[in-house]
Amino acid sequence: MFKNLFGQKKEDLESPNKGFLEKLKAGLDKTRKGITEKVDNILKSYVKIDDELFDDLEEILVTADVGVGTTMDIIDSLRDRIQEEGLREPEGIKDLLEDEIKRAMNQSNSSNRLEIDPSPAVILVVGANGVGKTTTIAKLAYNLKREGRKVILAAGDTFRAGAIEQLNEWSKRVGVDLVAHSEGADPAAVIFDGIQAAKARKCDVLICDTAGRLHNKKNLMNELNKISRVIEREYADAQKETLLVLDATTGQNAIAQAKVFEEACNVSGVVLTKLDGTAKGGVAIALQTELGLPIKFVGVGEKMDDLQQFDVDGFVEAIFSN
Ligand SMILES: Nc1nc2c(ncn2[C@@H]2O[C@H](COP(=O)(O)OP(=O)(O)OP(=O)(O)O)[C@@H](O)[C@H]2O)c(=O)[nH]1
Ligand SMILES: [Mg+2]
Incomplete structure (x- = not known):
């Protein structure tokens, strides 16, 4: 029971990975074009491997929001590999990259x-305002429910007008319970009630929404601290995940946000949303490599089934596929 954390859907089981990869590829369309098509063109235009070629490759990665530090590391090890393997033809570079x-x-x-x-x-x-937290919660709830888990939501964003109603709508659509107070209530008190309800109703997973409020770092820290303490105290034996939602369309700004949230709470993983509309998907590479934050899911659309489990090899293969 419960093992399949929705990497694969039932209908994909006949041809494992096909549906999953096709969908990921479609979602990553702009990033893929921004990287692999440019790499192909560059490699075609050189007859031998020289410094200028490496500069061009570097520029492609930086433009795709891979980040300067990560790009330099990747290009340095690429140079070493090429030398070690005695590669002379530019076209062989793509696989090594x-x-x-x-x-x-x-x-x-x-x-x-x-x-x-x-x-x-x-x-x-x-996560910050508008990155896709509430939508991600709905997607998570939908997928976890499909796998047979009993899910309950807690409307911990009591700050933004309409936030509770938005989560309420989603909970009805997905068919899971919601615990909510009124606007302006103490978020930690909502989470407290969510935990009591999860225990009483024997839920497998409690998913808690929170307010964005990045503009006020002190409030953000206080609020997240208080919520974390309530969870530690009231639900000591529960498995705990703190998922940071980042919007891929913001590119390098997502990296800056990640740094702020890492200071404010104990982030255990990232959900990178809106990959479907952006050429900045390279930011996934920087997040994992530079910050060491594991990406657990990617959002590739606004619908309930537009959340995919992240897998490094699948992601990179999708970017490099033609
Ligand atoms: N294209 C696309 N849109 C997304 C994705 N995830 C979320 N969105 C959209 O982004 C917008 C903001 O999503 P929310 O889930 O409300 O974001 P939030 O972080 O909860 O926002 P606040 O509660 O205001 O802080 C909505 O219009 C979503 O439909 C995604 O993966 N792809
Ligand atoms: Mg929200």
Whole structure:
């Protein structure tokens, strides 16, 4: 029971990975074009491997929001690999580049899987305004419910007008319970009630929404601290995940946000949303490599089934596929 953390859907089981990869590829369309088509064109235009070629590759990665530091590391190890293997033809570079990106991303040994078994578990969802927290919660709830888990939501964003109603709508659509107070209530008190309800109703997963409030770092820290203390105290034996939601369309700004939230709470993983509309998907590479934050899911659309489990090799292969 419960093992399949929705990496694969039932209908994909006949041809494993096909549906999953096709959808990921479609979602990553702009990022893929921004990287792989440009790489192909560059490699075609050179007859031998020289410094200028490496400069061009560097520029492609930086433009795709891979980040300067990460890009330099990748290009340095690419140079070493080319020398070690005695490669002379530019066209051979593409496979090595793909390989080096995978290697850089796989360095961190934290798991890309959601750690919520055995139940009960609590998932705290944090992130700046408008990044896609509430939508991600709905998607998570939908998928976890499909896998047979009993899910309950807590409307911890009591700050933004309409936030509670938005989550309420989603809870009805997905068919899961919601615990909510009124606007302006203490978020920690909402989470407290959510935990009591999860215990009483024997839920497997409690998912907690929170307010964005990045503009006020002190409030953000106080609020997240208080919520974390309530969870520690009231649900000590539960598995705990703190998922940071980042909007891929913001590119390098997502990295800056990640740094702020890492100071404010104990982030266990990232959900990178809106990959479908952006060429900045390279930011995933920087997040995993530079910050060592495991990406657990990616959002590739606004619908309930537009959330995919993240897997380094699948992601890089999708970017490099033609
Ligand atoms: N294209 C696309 N849109 C998304 C994705 N995830 C979320 N959105 C959209 O982004 C907008 C903001 O989403 P919310 O879930 O309300 O974001 P939030 O972080 O809860 O926002 P606040 O509660 O205001 O802080 C909505 O219009 C969503 O439909 C995604 O993966 N792809
Ligand atoms: Mg919200």
